[in-house]
Structure formats: structure tokens, C-alpha cells
Amino acid sequence: MDNLFDKLMEDIRFEEGLNACMNCGVCTAICPAAEFYSYDPRKIVDIVQSRNNELIEDLLKSEQIWYCGECMSCKTRCPRGNAPGLIIMALRGLSQDLGYFTESEKGRQQLAIKRTIGESILNTGYCVYIDGISPEFHPEQGPTWEWVHENRVDLIERLGGNYKGDGPGILRKIPQETLDELKKIFEVTGGLERYEKIESYSKKKAAEMNLDFDEGIDNEYFSHIYKTNNGSHTR
Amino acid sequence: MGKHVVVIGAGVAGMEAAGRLSRNGLEVTLLEKESVAGGHINDWFRLFPDRRDSNEVREYLINLSSDPKIQLKTGASVDKLTRHGSSYLLTTDAGENINADAVVVATGFSLFRSSRKEEYGYGIYENVISSADLEKLFISGEIVISSGKAPQRIGIVHCVGSRDEKVGNLYCSKLCCVTAVKQAIEIKEHLPDSEVFCFYMDMRMGGALYEELYREAQEKWGVNFIRGKVSEASETIDGKIVVKVEDTLAGRPLKMDIDMLVLMAGMEMSEGGSKLAATSGLKTGENRFFASADHHFGSNISNLEGVFFAGTCIAPMNVTETISHARAAVTEVMEYFSNNNR
Ligand code: SF4
Ligand code: SF4
Ligand code: SF4
Numbered sequence: 222m223d224n225l226f227d228k229l230m231e232d233i234r235f236e237e238g239l240n241a242c243m244n245c246g247v248c249t250a251i252c253p254a255a256e257f258y259s260y261d262p263r264k265i266v267d268i269v270q271s272r273n274n275e276l277i278e279d280l281l282k283s284e285q286i287w288y289c290g291e292c293m294s295c296k297t298r299c300p301r302g303n304a305p306g307l308i309i310m311a312l313r314g315l316s317q318d319l320g321y322f323t324e325s326e327k328g329r330q331q332l333a334i335k336r337t338i339g340e341s342i343l344n345t346g347y348c349v350y351i352d353g354i355s356p357e358f359h360p361e362q363g364p365t366w367e368w369v370h371e372n373r374v375d376l377i378e379r380l381g382g383n384y385k386g387d388g389p390g391i392l393r394k395i396p397q398e399t400l401d402e403l404k405k406i407f408e409v410t411g412g413l414e415r416y417e418k419i420e421s422y423s424k425k426k427a428a429e430m431n432l433d434f435d436e437g438i439d440n441e442y443f444s445h446i447y448k449t450n451n452g453s454h455t456r
Numbered sequence: 457m458g459k460h461v462v463v464i465g466a467g468v469a470g471m472e473a474a475g476r477l478s479r480n481g482l483e484v485t486l487l488e489k490e491s492v493a494g495g496h497i498n499d500w501f502r503l504f505p506d507r508r509d510s511n512e513v514r515e516y517l518i519n520l521s522s523d524p525k526i527q528l529k530t531g532a533s534v535d536k537l538t539r540h541g542s543s544y545l546l547t548t549d550a551g552e553n554i555n556a557d558a559v560v561v562a563t564g565f566s567l568f569r570s571s572r573k574e575e576y577g578y579g580i581y582e583n584v585i586s587s588a589d590l591e592k593l594f595i596s597g598e599i600v601i602s603s604g605k606a607p608q609r610i611g612i613v614h615c616v617g618s619r620d621e622k623v624g625n626l627y628c629s630k631l632c633c634v635t636a637v638k639q640a641i642e643i644k645e646h647l648p649d650s651e652v653f654c655f656y657m658d659m660r661m662g663g664a665l666y667e668e669l670y671r672e673a674q675e676k677w678g679v680n681f682i683r684g685k686v687s688e689a690s691e692t693i694d695g696k697i698v699v700k701v702e703d704t705l706a707g708r709p710l711k712m713d714i715d716m717l718v719l720m721a722g723m724e725m726s727e728g729g730s731k732l733a734a735t736s737g738l739k740t741g742e743n744r745f746f747a748s749a750d751h752h753f754g755s756n757i758s759n760l761e762g763v764f765f766a767g768t769c770i771a772p773m774n775v776t777e778t779i780s781h782a783r784a785a786v787t788e789v790m791e792y793f794s795n796n797n798r
Contacts, residue, residue, distance in 0.1 A: 243619075245657045246702030246709075250687035255702075255709050263702060298575070298687055300620040 225277040229269065229311050238296075238307030242266040248295035248305045258288040259456050262295055262305035269308060281316040284454060287327035317415055320422035327454065329446040332423040335416055336438060343404055346395025351377075351384075358438070358447065459793055462487065462546055462556035464534050464732065467495020468517060468775055469767025470562035472782035475520030477560075480790055484526045485554055487546075489533035489728055493521070495564055501594035503775060504631075504638040505665035513775060533728055537736035537763070542796070544762065558762045558789050561738070561746065562782065563729035565768040568617025568625070568721040575688040576613065576719055583607075583697055584689060584717045586616075587635055590643075599646050599716075602695060606647050607715035611699050612636045613686045614656040618722030627743045629722035630772040633660045636720050637673045644677040653680045653714070655701050663774060682710075689717055723772040738763065746770050756785040764788050 229235045248262045249255045255262065265285060268276045280286060289309040296304035313322075322328030338348045345352075356367040369376060374384060383390025407413045427434035427442035434442045459482050463474045466488035474486045492498065494517070500510045521528070529548075536547040537559065546554045570578035570586045577584045582602035585593075593599045601607045614636055618629040633656065640652045659681070661667040673679040684701040691697060697717045702709045725744040733740045739759045741747035746769050749757035756764045766785035767778040 243657060244704055245685035246683075246704040247685045247687045249702040249704075249709050250684065250700045252709070261702070261707055261709075263704065264707065298622070300615075300622060300685065302621040 226272040232311035234307040235311035238304035260288040281321040282324035284325045323426035459557040463560040465562035466493035469782040471517040471521040476786040478523040478525040562766040563769045565723040566726045581691045609714040611714040612654045616719040632720035640679040
């Protein structure tokens with residue numbers, strides 16, 4: 222089996238993020254995610270620096286590596302110049318490459334992120350565009366959202382936006398040549414390849430879990446990963 | 457012999473060196489930038505590990521350095537040090553020129569300026585103070601916070617300005633752990649009903665009787681030790697300090713309300729020492745302290761012949777070590793004179 226530490230070392234973010242950790246806990250104390258989730262960036266750094274292959278594999282399959290908000294507060298404070306946030310990025314990347322992300326609930330949601338935000342970027346030029354924020358999948362938007370969503374064309378016009386229009390303005394249409402450029406960036410940097418990996422590993426997992434798998438958001442597997450919550454993520 | 461030695465700095469190291477040099481028959485000029493001799497010890501109430509009154513050590517040093525062969529010049533710092541033949545010419549900030557056959561550099565340390573670690577709020581929140589500020593409260597005999605009341609919950613932050621890449625100090629200042637323990641006990645002596653929390657990364661109790669003091673702090677005084685470095689402090693509307701830290705032994709992030717936060721400021725190369733290094737050609741090392749010729753057997757010896765180091769201008773040291781190091785510097789000076797037979 223591959224040496225996972227060596228694999229991580231191939232990632233520039235990992236090399237940059239890990240010097241030597243003295244387990245001081247400053248990263249965890251400052252981390253906004255650790256305040257909410259059962260999450261301790263210090264422990265993650267300590268595990269990777271142990272170079273223990275089994276423990277690193279467990280980490281790649283765990284819920285933990287998906288809690289980080291990549292805010293980089295930890296980087297600003299670590300007295301040893303480590304950046305737990307960068308280490309997490311490298312762990313996430315490797316977990317996606319190896320397909321380990323499908324072993325955890327939060328990891329499986331990579332597919333949801335890919336199909337919502339990930340595809341929205343390529344199709345609209347926006348990470349999040351109002352069309353994609355459906356009331357069904359976004360109860361956090363509150364009771365008026367259904368109405369807002371339905372009447373978005375009139376509403377945005379009244380608010381001075383430029384919904385899907387040409388030229389400048391809020392929610393304007395992003396020109397095709399810009400979208401082509403974005404797509405090129407995703408192609409060259411390996412983003413698209415990663416998207417494909419997430420799709421194929423997720424498909425495999427869906428079969429394993431006996432859930433229907435299809436494109437888009439209207440299928441059993443997508444609905445399952447989007448909506449289930451084992452209730453043990455938070456402190 | 458009639459030789460004349462200039463000692464730069466009249467703190468513990470400088471006073472000890474001056475006293476020992478004069479006992480060996482040498483003429484000494486002792487330069488001190490402040491208006492009185494004594495150095496940092498003047499600002500300290502009691503000393504670890506035995507909590508001895510610092511006045512006793514000061515008196516010992518004053519007695520030792522009160523000798524007709526020693527001329528103490530206060531309010532004088534050295535602007536320049538240049539070699540002239542076999543001797544040195546020192547120019548003070550007042551423009552005075554002094555000749556020396558040998559020089560002992562005893563410029564000591566500066567305490568880390570805690571406001572540089574801005575996430576701890578020193579100089580921003582009134583109830584965040586430094587270890588040196590706390591000594592002043594001990595001297596005044598009254599520990600109070602900005603409201604005029606005695607604090608109920610006191611936090612002590614270890615390693616402020618030490619072991620921290622973010623402030624450019626990779627080294628351990630060596631004395632702040634034991635200072636924290638000493639001060640924690642003293643707080644409990646003054647305020648028996650208070651709760652004291654020490655936030656540490658490692659308890660570095662590597663001196664005679666330090667570990668015993670640590671144990672006493674736990675057993676006799678009930679001081680709480682929490683293993684984690686404080687990430688930041690903030691202030692509530694009623695003047696309390698909120699400390700964020702991970703209890704790394706329990707793996708739990710904490711947010712604690714306390715009344716007073718004491719920062720264990722580390723030791724850095726003194727400003728006077730840095731200035732001297734810049735104008736004299738004396739070498740400094742990685743941690744900006746003066747660099748000795750040899751770490752093991754030449755710690756008093758500098759890169760300039762006839763210039764010797766004494767005390768914390770080369771590295772953090774406690775009072776005992778400083779006195780020993782100053783005596784060793786005197787041995788080097790005597791050997792230098794007898795070898796050169798002049
Ligand atoms: S802040 Fe840095 S040294 Fe401290 S626990 Fe986190 S990674 Fe390790
Ligand atoms: S980057 Fe991640 S681990 Fe670091 S502070 Fe932000 S959420 Fe926490
Ligand atoms: S002596 Fe203790 S408080 Fe001071 S720098 Fe070393 S570990 Fe930190």
C-alpha cells in the first residue's frame with residue numbers, strides 16, 4: 222500500500238503547512254469550526270506528523286477533515302509556523318483522489334458540493350446563484366424564501382439588479398468567453414479531473430449502499446447524502 | 457597592576473563583575489544607563505525559588521560594588537566602542553571618552569514588550585498586565601484590578617514572546633515558568649480565596665528547587681495548571697477578560713472569564729546590547745543575544761580580544777547563574793591580563 226505521508230508530501234500545501242507541531246492547541250483555541258463541531262485541528266496535525274499510515278488512512282476516511290472552513294485563522298497564530306488549514310486541504314485532496322471520502326457522511330457530501338456549487342461556477346460563473354437555492358434544499362432560508370424564489374425576476378428588478386442581463390449589475394449574466402476561461406482554469410489545474418473522480422467514487426458508493434444514482438439532484442443517493450445527519454458532528 | 461576595566465551595565469552581572477575585579481586589584485568604571493544601579497532586580501519584589509526579598513540580593517551587590525576602586529557612572533550608555541592599540545576607547549552618549557584595558561559587557565536583557573503580542577490585548581485592556589507589572593503590585597502590597605476590587609479569577613499566560621515564530625523568538629526564556637509558579641503562589645498568599653490558572657505548554661522547571669515550588673503551588677495553594685497556549689484574549693462589557701485556550705490534555709477548547717490576565721514576558725537581547733553590537737563589531741547569534749566564542753568553554757569570550765561577556769547579554773539566566781557567569785568573566789579578564797603581561 223502507498224505511504225500516505227509521502228503522498229501528502231507531494232502536495233505543496235502540505236509541505237508549506239507542516240513544520241513541527243508542539244501540540245500547543247492555539248490552532249484549536251482560535252478555530253471557529255472547533256467551537257461548533259467535534260473537531261480539533263491540533264489532533265489532526267499531530268496525527269499526520271506521526272507519519273503513522275493507519276492513522277492517516279483513518280483520518281482520510283473520517284468526518285473530521287470535512288469540518289474545517291478553510292478560514293486560515295490557525296495559520297495566523299501557530300507559534301511554529303504551521304498551517305493546519307493547509308494540511309486539511311491536502312488531506313481533503315488526497316481523500317478525494319483515493320475515494321476515501323465516501324466512507325464518511327460529511328465526506329460523501331463532496332458530491333453535493335460538486336453538483337451544486339461546483340457546477341454552478343462552471344455554468345453561471347457564480348458559486349451560488351439564486352436559481353439554484355431551491356426552497357426544498359434550503360430550509361435555512363426561512364419561510365418567506367419560497368415566495369422570494371418564485372418571484373425572483375420581479376423582485377430583483379425592483380431591487381435594481383440585472384438578473385441574467387447583459388452588462389454590469391448584480392446577478393448579471395457572465396459572458397460566455399469568461400465562462401470558457403473559467404472552464405479552462407478548471408481543466409488545467411485538475412479541477413475537472415477531480416470532479417470526475419468525485420462522481421465515479423460516489424457512483425460506486427451508491428451501488429454499495431443500494432441507492433439509485435443519477436445525474437442532477439433528483440435521485441436517491443443525492444437526496445440521502447444531502448439530508449441525512451447522524452447527529453454526532455457537533456460538540 | 458594599575459589596569460583599568462570598564463564594565464557596561466550595572467545590573468546583577470555588572471555589579472558582581474565590578475566587585476570581583478576590584479577585589480583583584482583592578483580599577484573599574486561601572487557604567488549604567490539608568491539613574492541607579494541594580495537593573496531588573498530593582499523592579500522585582502521577591503525572587504524564585506525561595507521567594508527571598510530581592511532587597512537582600514541588591515544589598516549584597518551594592519556592598520560588593522561599593523569600593524573606592526570602582527567608579528559608578530549612572531545615566532551613561534555606551535555609543536561607541538573602538539579598539540585603540542592594545543586598549544579600547546568607549547564613547548558615552550554624553551560624549552565622554554573612557555579608555556579601557558579590557559571591557560566587560562553586562563548589558564543584560566530587556567523584557568519582551570507584551571503589546572507586540574497584540575492578540576493578548578496588553579496596553580488595550582486594563583486588566584491585562586505583565587509579570588513585571590504584577591511585581592509592582594506586590595511591592596505596593598495591593599492587588600487590584602481597574603474597578604478597584606481584588607480579582608477573583610486570575611489567569612497566567614506562559615511563553616509570551618518566547619518559543620514563538622510569530623514574534624521571531626524561537627528560544628525558551630527559561631525563567632518564566634518558575635516566575636509564573638512563584639507569582640501564582642504570591643497571588644494566593646495575598647488573595648487566598650482567588651482562583652489562579654496557569655496556561656502553559658510545558659512546565660520547564662529545570663533549576664534547583666523549581667520542581668518543588670511547582671508541586672507546592674499545586675498541593676498547598678491549589679493553583680490550576682491547564683496545558684494549552686492562549687490563542688487570544690478579549691474584554692467583556694463589564695471589564696472581564698475572556699481567554700480562549702485549548703485544554704490539550706482533555707482535547708477541549710475553552711473560553712474562560714477571568715478578572716485579571718498576567719503575561720509572562722520573555723527575555724530578549726537588551727536594546728543597549730543591540731546598539732552596542734551595531735557600533736562595536738561584537739557579534740550576535742541567532743537569537744540576537746551576543747554570540748560567545750564557544751558555547752561550552754568560551755561563553756564569556758567575545759570575538760573582540762579583551763572584551764568579555766557577563767550574564768544575560770548572551771542568553772537567559774537566573775540570578776544564581778548570572779553571578780557565576782560574572783565571576784567567570786572576571787577570571788577571563790585576569791587571565792587575559794596575565795597572558796598579555798602588561
Ligand atoms: S498551533 Fe501549531 S504548534 Fe500549536 S497545536 Fe496547532 S499546529 Fe501544533
Ligand atoms: S482553517 Fe480550518 S482548522 Fe484553521 S482555523 Fe479555520 S476552520 Fe479551523
Ligand atoms: S520558561 Fe516556560 S514560560 Fe518561559 S519560555 Fe520556557 S516554557 Fe515558556
